[in-house]
Amino acid sequence: MMGKFGGILLILIGLMWCCNTRKTVVELNLIGSSGIKPEILVNGSERPVDVNESGYAKLVMGDKENGYALLKYGKDRIPLFIEKDKSLVIYVYGDQARGNTRFEGNGAPKNIYLSSLESKNKSFDYELDGMEFLQQLKEQVEEQMYYLDTMEFDEEFKGMERHRIKFSAYTALENYPLYHAWSTGNKDYQLDTTFLATLKTFIKEDEKLLVLKEYQEGMASLVSVISSSRLKEYDAYKQVIAQFEYVIHNLSNSTLVEFLIDHYAYNYLLGAGADEHMDEILKTYDKYVKDARMRQRFYDGYERCMKIVAGQPASNFVFTDVAGQAFRLEDFRGKFLFINVWATWGVPCRSENIYWEKLEKEFEEENIVFVAVACDNDRAIWEKRVRENPKGEVQLYMGSDRSFMDFYMIRGIPRFILISPDGRIINSDMPRPSNPETAKILRSYLKDKN
Numbered sequence: 001m002m003g004k005f006g007g008i009l010l011i012l013i014g015l016m017w018c019c020n021t022r023k024t025v026v027e028l029n030l031i032g033s034s035g036i037k038p039e040i041l042v043n044g045s046e047r048p049v050d051v052n053e054s055g056y057a058k059l060v061m062g063d064k065e066n067g068y069a070l071l072k073y074g075k076d077r078i079p080l081f082i083e084k085d086k087s088l089v090i091y092v093y094g095d096q097a098r099g100n101t102r103f104e105g106n107g108a109p110k111n112i113y114l115s116s117l118e119s120k121n122k123s124f125d126y127e128l129d130g131m132e133f134l135q136q137l138k139e140q141v142e143e144q145m146y147y148l149d150t151m152e153f154d155e156e157f158k159g160m161e162r163h164r165i166k167f168s169a170y171t172a173l174e175n176y177p178l179y180h181a182w183s184t185g186n187k188d189y190q191l192d193t194t195f196l197a198t199l200k201t202f203i204k205e206d207e208k209l210l211v212l213k214e215y216q217e218g219m220a221s222l223v224s225v226i227s228s229s230r231l232k233e234y235d236a237y238k239q240v241i242a243q244f245e246y247v248i249h250n251l252s253n254s255t256l257v258e259f260l261i262d263h264y265a266y267n268y269l270l271g272a273g274a275d276e277h278m279d280e281i282l283k284t285y286d287k288y289v290k291d292a293r294m295r296q297r298f299y300d301g302y303e304r305c306m307k308i309v310a311g312q313p314a315s316n317f318v319f320t321d322v323a324g325q326a327f328r329l330e331d332f333r334g335k336f337l338f339i340n341v342w343a344t345w346g347v348p349c350r351s352e353n354i355y356w357e358k359l360e361k362e363f364e365e366e367n368i369v370f371v372a373v374a375c376d377n378d379r380a381i382w383e384k385r386v387r388e389n390p391k392g393e394v395q396l397y398m399g400s401d402r403s404f405m406d407f408y409m410i411r412g413i414p415r416f417i418l419i420s421p422d423g424r425i426i427n428s429d430m431p432r433p434s435n436p437e438t439a440k441i442l443r444s445y446l447k448d449k450n
Helices: 002-020 107-116 130-149 155-174 176-184 193-202 205-213 213-228 236-250 254-272 278-288 293-308 347-360 379-388 403-407 434-450
Strands: 026-032 039-042 047-048 055-060 067-073 077-083 089-092 100-104 318-320 324-326 336-342 366-374 394-397 417-419 423-426
Touching: 039 077, 077 089, 077 107, 089 293, 100 107, 100 155, 107 130, 130 155, 130 176, 130 193, 155 176, 155 205, 155 213, 176 347, 193 213, 193 434, 205 213, 205 254, 205 423, 213 236, 236 254, 236 278, 254 293, 278 293, 336 347, 347 366, 347 434, 366 417, 379 394
Parallel strands: 026 089, 336 366, 366 394
Antiparallel strands: 026 055, 039 047, 039 067, 067 077, 089 100, 318 324, 318 394, 336 417, 417 423
C-alpha cells in the first residue's frame, strides 16, 4: 500500500515541480539587421536585449514581466503582449520592424492580433468640424471593437483591450485644434462648448488602466485639449500651468494626478529645458509627485537639459544627403549652423518649411548654413519629396540612429537648433521660422560676429 501511495505522491510532486518551473520565455531573431539594438519595454521598465552574432536572444521573463509590452527597434515601436508561462518567438526582418515582424509560439495569437490592428488604416480627416471629428473617432473605435470580438480571447484580455482601443483613439484629439486650423485655413479656430463637454465625458479615472500606454497618452491628450482650449496663442509655460490647474482641481484619483503632473512637467522640461519658469514648475512637481521612479526620470532629464544649454558643445552627427554623401558637424565649422529637424508627414513641419525657405533666401549671402534633417522612417519617401521639391538648403536624412534626437531631447517636431561657428550650442530650441523674432535673433548673432 505504501509503495502505491508513495508512487502517487512522487507523481504529484513531479507535477507540482513542472508547474512551478514553467517559465515565460521571449525569443528574438533579427534577420538581416544592420546592428540595431532592440529593447523591450514592459511595466514601465526598459529591458535591453543582448543579441548574439546571429541576431538571436532569449529572455526568461520575471514574475511581473508580463502583460502589454513594447518592442523598441530603431524608430519603430511594436506592441507586444507577454503571457505568463507562455513562449513567444519574434522574427524581425531587416532594419524596419513595422510590417516586417512575425510571431510564433503559444503566446503568438494575441501578438498577431495586435500587429494586425496596428496595420489598419488610422488616418483622420482633420477638416471635419468638432462633432463630426468625434463621430469619425467613434466609428473607428467601433470597427476595431468588432474586429476584437471576432477573436477567441479570454474576457480579461478583451476587457483591457477595449479600454486600450478607446484611449488610443483619444490621442488624436490633442492634434485636432492645430491640424483643423491648418487644413481649413481658419487660424482663429476655437473649440466649441459642446465639443469640450463631450471630451469631459471621455475622462475615466482608473489607476488600474495606467498599465496601458494608450490610457496614459489618451488621458493626457484629453486633459491637455480641455485645459488649453481657451489659450489664445501657444505658450508652453501657460499651457503647462493650465494643465496643472485642471488636473489638481478636477481629478480626484491621487495616482492619476501624480502621473499627469509628472507627464506634463517632464514634457515641458523636454521642450523648454531648464528655463526661467522651472522653479515654479518644480514647486508643483515636488508637491504632487512622490514616486521614486518618476522623480528619478525627471531629475535625470533635468541634468541632461543642462548639457544642451547655451555654450555647451554641440552633438556631432553623421547624416547623408540624397546622393549618399555623409555630412558631419565639423564640415560646417566656421559658419553658423541652423538645423531644422522635420519629417515629410508632419503638418506643422510643412507649414514651417514655407517660412524656413524664406529665411534661407534672406540670409543666403550671410555666414550661415541652413540644414534640414529629416527623421522619416522611410528614406524613399523622403528622397522622393526632396527630388520633387529641390531647395537651396542642405537636405539630410537622419536614418535609424536616434542619438541626435536623444541628445537634444527631441520629442516633437519641427525642432530648430542654432550652432555657433566653433561648434557650440547657441540655442537648442530656437523659435520657429514663422516667428518674426527668429530672423531678428539670427541677424543679431551674425552682426556680432561680423
